[in-house]
Amino acid sequence: MKQRRMISNVLCHVLLAVLGFIWVLPIFYVILTAFREETGSYKSYIFPKGYTLDNFINLINTSNSMIDFKRWFLNTLIIAIFSTIIAAFFTICVAYCMSRLRFRLRKPFMNLAMILGMFPGFMSMIAVYYILKGLGFLETGLLKQVALVLVYSGGAGLGFYIAKGFLDTIPKAIDEAAYIDGATKWQTLIHITLPLSKPIITYTLLTAFMGPWVDYIFAKVIMGSDNQYYTIAIGLWTMLQKEYIETYYTQFYAGCVLISIPISILFVLTQKYYVEGVSGAVKG
Numbered sequence: 001m002k003q004r005r006m007i008s009n010v011l012c013h014v015l016l017a018v019l020g021f022i023w024v025l026p027i028f029y030v031i032l033t034a035f036r037e038e039t040g041s042y043k044s045y046i047f048p049k050g051y052t053l054d055n056f057i058n059l060i061n062t063s064n065s066m067i068d069f070k071r072w073f074l075n076t077l078i079i080a081i082f083s084t085i086i087a088a089f090f091t092i093c094v095a096y097c098m099s100r101l102r103f104r105l106r107k108p109f110m111n112l113a114m115i116l117g118m119f120p121g122f123m124s125m126i127a128v129y130y131i132l133k134g135l136g137f138l139e140t141g142l143l144k145q146v147a148l149v150l151v152y153s154g155g156a157g158l159g160f161y162i163a164k165g166f167l168d169t170i171p172k173a174i175d176e177a178a179y180i181d182g183a184t185k186w187q188t189l190i191h192i193t194l195p196l197s198k199p200i201i202t203y204t205l206l207t208a209f210m211g212p213w214v215d216y217i218f219a220k221v222i223m224g225s226d227n228q229y230y231t232i233a234i235g236l237w238t239m240l241q242k243e244y245i246e247t248y249y250t251q252f253y254a255g256c257v258l259i260s261i262p263i264s265i266l267f268v269l270t271q272k273y274y275v276e277g278v279s280g281a282v283k284g
Contacts, residue, residue, distance in 0.1 A: 030257065033253040034256065034257045035048065035051045035053070036048035036253075037051055038250075039246070039249070041246055056257075056258065059255055066227060067244070067248060068227075071230075073259070075229060076212065076232040081209075083211070087208035087211075088156075088204045091208070094158075095163035095164040117158055117159065125218060129221055145229060151218055151222070162204075166199065167197065175188050206267070
């Protein structure tokens, strides 16, 4: 039995090592290409013959009217921040209501939210586009950015299940004590529940931020050809078009590395709260 267990452990470690290598390989290739000195797209080798920082410098300082990384980065950051704040507010409020309040349509609403959550968001992409067009949100680039914020944050409340699971772990006796002292439900949420919910708030903020930061489909459909209002995902994809790929191929990978830095920093700084939020939600 000990020998079998040892063999099983070795096989598990080998399998995990192989899976880890497969997972890390594309990231390793992206980083190598971002520092590659040779221009052009496809090369028959993986390791560059020379390394340089010019790809990052040229990407940030480019003067091409069609390639404006700094503007794309700023557009994405603004949209992501506003979407994150609104989406997190919706999610926490709905989760609090589902966790603490009891009303007649509570169960049907939760079941409906679960069913709707099984369908991918892009299934409603065309319908959302025509609704926004009918409301006049696609007239100017600025209104299109507002439309993106509405799209990313509008249905966030349906993703309340994880937040609700965490809030269920907070004893209701704390809320009852606040009610006895004269606090309203809103005051209880703001002054008691939220300070105890830092892990799930962190988790909600991170997941809400990731959507706008990496999304391509909705952003491309809504933005169309307004180059100066592009988000990072659309802008980087533009660099791979046939008229730009030979010139901007290595800069595309430099852009991929740059946009991954903010997300990586956020996850490193909030890793503790992120894990606690997920584990608390599962336990709840």
